[in-house]
Amino acid sequence: TTMTASIAGFTFEDILLNAAGVYCQTTEELDQILTAPGAGSLVTKSATPAERAGNPGVRYADMPLGSINSMGLPNLSLDYYLDYAIAHQDEKPLFLSIAGLTKADNLQMLHEIQDSDFNGLVELNLSCPNVPGKPQTGYDFDTTRQILEETFAFFKKPLGVKLPPYFDIAHFDMIAAVLNDFPLAFVNTINSIGNGLMVDPETDTAMIAPKGGFGGLGGAIAKPTALANVRGLRQRLNAGIKVIGTGGVQNGRDVYDLVLCGADLVSVGTTLHQEGPEVFNRLKAELAEQMKLKGYDDVNQFRSALQTLN
Ligand code: RRO
Numbered sequence: 301t302t303m304t305a306s307i308a309g310f311t312f313e314d315i316l317l318n319a320a321g322v323y324c325q326t327t328e329e330l331d332q333i334l335t336a337p338g339a340g341s342l343v344t345k346s347a348t349p350a351e352r353a354g355n356p357g358v359r360y361a362d363m364p365l366g367s368i369n370s371m372g373l374p375n376l377s378l379d380y381y382l383d384y385a386i387a388h389q390d391e392k393p394l395f396l397s398i399a400g401l402t403k404a405d406n407l408q409m410l411h412e413i414q415d416s417d418f419n420g421l422v423e424l425n426l427s428c429p430n431v432p433g434k435p436q437t438g439y440d441f442d443t444t445r446q447i448l449e450e451t452f453a454f455f456k457k458p459l460g461v462k463l464p465p466y467f468d469i470a471h472f473d474m475i476a477a478v479l480n481d482f483p484l485a486f487v488n489t490i491n492s493i494g495n496g497l498m499v500d501p502e503t504d505t506a507m508i509a510p511k512g513g514f515g516g517l518g519g520a521i522a523k524p525t526a527l528a529n530v531r532g533l534r535q536r537l538n539a540g541i542k543v544i545g546t547g548g549v550q551n552g553r554d555v556y557d558l559v560l561c562g563a564d565l566v567s568v569g570t571t572l573h574q575e576g577p578e579v580f581n582r583l584k585a586e587l588a589e590q591m592k593l594k595g596y597d598d599v600n601q602f603r604s605a606l607q608t609l610n
Contacts (some may be wrong), residue, residue, distance in 0.1 A: 301315055305340070305564040307542045308421060308458035308485035310393035312565060314340030315599060316555070316580045317571030318399040320423060320462065320488075321345055321520075323577065325375065334388060338580030341392055344381035346425045346462075351377040355430065360573075361498060366519025367546075367570040368498045368508040370430040373399060373531065375411035378417050379408050382416055389420050397462065399425035401434055410455050411512060421485060422457060427464035429494030429516045437496055438464040441474050448482045460486035460544070463524045464531070465493050468476035476536035488567070489529040492516025507565040509601065514601045519570035519571055522606025523548025527561045533560025534604055552586020562604040 305312045318338055323329045325345040331343040354374025361368050378398060385396045396418060400406035406424065413422055426438040437443055438461070451459065461484065466472050479487060496517040498507040499601045506513020526547025532544050545563025549555055550571050572579050596602055
């Protein structure tokens, strides 16, 4: 069974990777994703110019519907992840994620990456929902355009953006109109569904501490929104912009559905957090089983092939 994909001239030998934020904060975690059977790549924790501790208190919780987090961008700094990525970039094509708190921070980091020996892909995170006082940039179409204009004026390495989920057809049209004006290698959709609230019924208390309990939702509850965003963007974006599908992957059929909606690669967050890096080989085997049931031996045979009624 063939499960390869290509983005910006890179060939991925497997279509699965971690979702940024999960299992990718330290070299110990990154090494496990790098060597996990079934994982075709990895993305590093979204970086800021300097190390950050993130939000205080309980900041991640699992519920039957999925997960909620308000990590607040804890990370070990761009230099840490850039060093890691350069050291390992000959093993697989890798993604380096950055999430500046300001446009100036993003541009500073992109200059450092441009001037470095890094030759992989950069994922510019425009969708962190959890830093108090910092709205998700991807919901501001003018600011998104401004950042991309200033970025592509000097940045020549393969770049994609991590997007927040959109919930209105007009917003799919508006973000696609911005993105199609730039030579993006990919988009990754979706980041967590921002600012949900989960309650512990035993104690009548919010499940996480920061921001009065508000945090980004992932896992099973995110799947229909992820499918809609992958599909909605695949239908609108230039063919040269590839799509990484993220959200709600628990089993091989979930991976299949994201590919059917247009995903080139598929990333795994909440379920990776629950199961650890062995999840990739399980999902790969389950995807192969789903494909066999449908008579496919190559993911390229059903990518974007979703059928609709009428
Ligand atoms: O660190 C976080 O709180 C975080 C980030 Br940067 C993000 O992009 N998405 C998310 O769910 N959490």
